[in-house]
Amino acid sequence: MTGVAIEQMLELWCVELRQVKAHLKSLFAHPSIAASAAAFLDGLLGPERRKTGWMRAEAAGDPGPWRQQAVLGRSHWDADALRDMVRDYALETLASPGAVLVLDETGFLKQGQHSCGVARQYTGSAGKITSCQIDVFAAYVSDTGCTFIDRQLYLPKDWTNDTIRRQAAHVPASLRFVTKTEIAAQMIARALAAGVPFDWVAADTIYGVRAVEMQLRRAGKGYVLGVHATDQFSSWIGKPDVAGTAEQIAQELAPGAWKRLSAGDGTKGARLYDWAYIELADLEAEEYSDDLTGLWTRGLLIRRNLSDGDLAFFSTWCPAGTSIEELVRVEGQRWAIEDAFETAKTELGLTHNETRSCHGWHRHVSLVMLAFAMMAVVRQRANTLTSPQKRSDEARLQRWCDGLSRKSAAWPHASSNAGSSLPL
CATH class of the missing domain: 3.90.350.10 (Transposase Inhibitor Protein From Tn5; Chain A, domain 1)
Structure with a gap:
């Protein structure tokens, strides 16, 4: 990977995550469900080793997992539409x-x-x-x-x-x-x-x-x-x-x-x-x-x-x-x-699906696919950056984009909940 400055990498993650969340909103009829899906995505990209409902809720500051469970169960949205969105989003870069x-x-x-x-x-x-x-x-x-x-x-x-x-x-x-x-x-x-x-x-x-x-x-x-x-x-x-x-x-x-x-x-x-x-x-x-x-x-x-x-x-x-x-x-x-x-199983919670329904399973897996696609896109875009940087920073960024350092992947979250009108 081309060496890039930490500041550039942070900005790349923040911008990408805001754009992905803005595009994700189009799948949901109600803003509260879209916000819950965005929090779900944050949890998948976060540092917790297990991406269970309680763990994701704790990371999002919720008193319990019910808000994110609604994304997988009670809400009405099309998991296949997310699947297709992930495909189109990833192919723009890959x-x-x-x-x-x-x-x-x-x-x-x-x-x-x-x-x-x-x-x-x-x-x-x-x-x-x-x-x-x-x-x-x-x-x-x-x-x-x-x-x-x-x-x-x-x-x-x-x-x-x-x-x-x-x-x-x-x-x-x-x-x-x-x-x-x-x-x-x-x-x-x-x-x-x-x-x-x-x-x-x-x-x-x-x-x-x-x-x-x-x-x-x-x-x-x-x-x-x-x-x-x-x-x-x-x-x-x-x-x-x-x-x-x-x-x-x-x-x-x-x-x-x-x-x-x-x-x-x-x-x-x-x-x-x-x-x-x-x-x-x-x-x-x-x-x-x-x-x-x-x-x-x-x-x-x-x-x-x-x-x-x-x-x-x-x-x-x-x-x-x-x-x-x-x-x-x-x-x-x-x-x-x-x-x-x-990577998807150990880092992004692919196997941590707690739902029993057919639609809940496909929703969970599709959200994991989105998190994985975002990591692949960010890594490829980082390869196009040319700013010089120290060897120690380059090693840290390599681990980050490989999905081996989940803490690094969570760094942008402080600013990731901000809305964005940028097109994907």
């Missing part, structure tokens, strides 16, 4: 050529049976089957930052088929059972309809299915989607003969077919793996849409772990001539959403 739409899910550990969507199901967050809620997210990842732009709570069939539980949790009557893959397809469709500027989609094996592949081919978007070792692949005319399961193809590759590449930097440096890329077929884009032209390549990307030789497989679709380095870059962007989950 949109960039070559961006990747990353699809993934995360679990929220929950006890009891009444919280909407809670069930015994597998979650990678815990690495086992446990009582939890599962949510599917879409993150926008570019060279200027990462932010969530969509979310949806997954409802198992035990929920969608139970009228009593649906009514108790205020699940809309129109909401039917959909798989996680169908949720992801809906998110892709919303991103396309909104004109989100992305060139690629990356996701794990849950979403690497033919329906999603066809959706992206018709839209003219490249993809790197996880597939299973047992999935079958074969080459077509003009490509070297290849046929068999993904694992069989990997085992038959010559040593020279592998290339050591980094999938991006992690906490311990470059994420190095051995990679192999097999082109399976060249196809005309117009076969999938009359609006598209050009030659695209269907392929199989294989990742091998350096320490234990463990293999991972990815179905790919890209413009002909795309390099393996570019495909590896796209696949590596999936780590960005994992980092985002960790």
Whole structure:
């Protein structure tokens, strides 16, 4: 990050927070609810480690959590409108050529049976089957930052088929059972309809299915989607003969077919793996849409772990001539959403939702998305500031914008409640 003066950074935070709150007002019919939502946002960005209703209320100077609970429950406003606002707000700053739409899910550990969507199901967050809620997210990842732009709570069939539980949790009557893959397809469709500027989609094996592949081919978007070792692949005319399961193809590759590449930097440096890329077929884009032209390549990307030789497989679709380095870059962007989950959970209270209703859950998560997007926007804008500053201040600001210092994130709050007529 470019070194900037503390004064500039404080001003950047204050101005940004005032503008975000001013824009947030448009979602609420009553000024008191808008003020409560602004206080809710302050609490998410504040220094408290747990973002529960009582903690947020104490930070806001309220005698109890009822005012902020009304934001999630009793008030009337559209969480999907906030979701779309977050997307548009973030893309004004983070949109960039070559961006990747990353699809993934995360679990929220929950006890009891009444919280909407809670069930015994597998979650990678815990690495086992446990009582939890599962949510599917879409993150926008570019060279200027990462932010969530969509979310949806997954409802198992035990929920969608139970009228009593649906009514108790205020699940809309129109909401039917959909798989996680169908949720992801809906998110892709919303991103396309909104004109989100992305060139690629990356996701794990849950979403690497033919329906999603066809959706992206018709839209003219490249993809790197996880597939299973047992999935079958074969080459077509003009490509070297290849046929068999993904694992069989990997085992038959010559040593020279592998290339050591980094999938991006992690906490311990470059994420190095051995990679192999097999082109399976060249196809005309117009076969999938009359609006598209050009030659695209269907392929199989294989990742091998350096320490234990463990293999991972990815179905790919890209413009002909795309390099393996570019495909590896796209696949590596999936780590960005994992980092985002960790920050949102540990720093912004993503898992501290105390509501049981369907609308309360989506409202809470959408407000967390707004807080996360604001941090990403402030960080990127800070990178454009050029004022010199001391090394010690630069280190503090780095921690601040990384979301690792919540106290620093709370500094602007003293002036954040002031109204603003500035447009977003």
